[in-house]
């Protein structure tokens with residue numbers, strides 16, 4: 001299910017349909033991303049539609065998420081993006097300031113329209129990417145049409161990023177408060 005558009009540096013890998021029925025909200029969005037103007041974009045629109053296993057579970061990437069590890073080993077992406085979806089009732093838990101102590105990952109931050117920006121699982125971030133890589137996770141709010149529309153715009157932005165600084169600049173220009181939070185979270189991640 002790996003699709004590769006373009007060629008050369010930088011290499012970006014976008015993944016969706018990570019677990020359970022999330023593919024219903026996320027797979028088509030990745031299939032609709034345009035090829036990048038420069039470099040490579042690889043997408044796995046549907047990683048696994050089986051039982052829901054959290055990406056924070058240490059077995060996720062070696063079992064249901066194994067196509068992701070295979071793609072990383074083959075392509076060595078500099079930009080890695082996970083697209084997830086969440087039900088509105090989980091908003092408070094995902095954006096909880098104590099999420100780092102409770103779940104081992106920093107809290108998600110809302111950019112707008114229920115669209116959350118967060119880190120990826122420490123297992124994959126620390127084990128498979130360098131500090132210079134951009135590794136982010138977007139959570140779309142289910143049944144929120146504006147959330148879906150906004151993520152289309154964000155996916156276009158990330159598909160043109162050459163380094164993580166391009167995304168930081170986009171955030172600083174458009175969502176300065178969330179940019180500062182994201183930078184703080186990134187730093188916390190590396191002192192875990």
Ligand SMILES: [Zn+2]
Nearest residue numbers: 018022084085
């Ligand atoms: Zn998910």
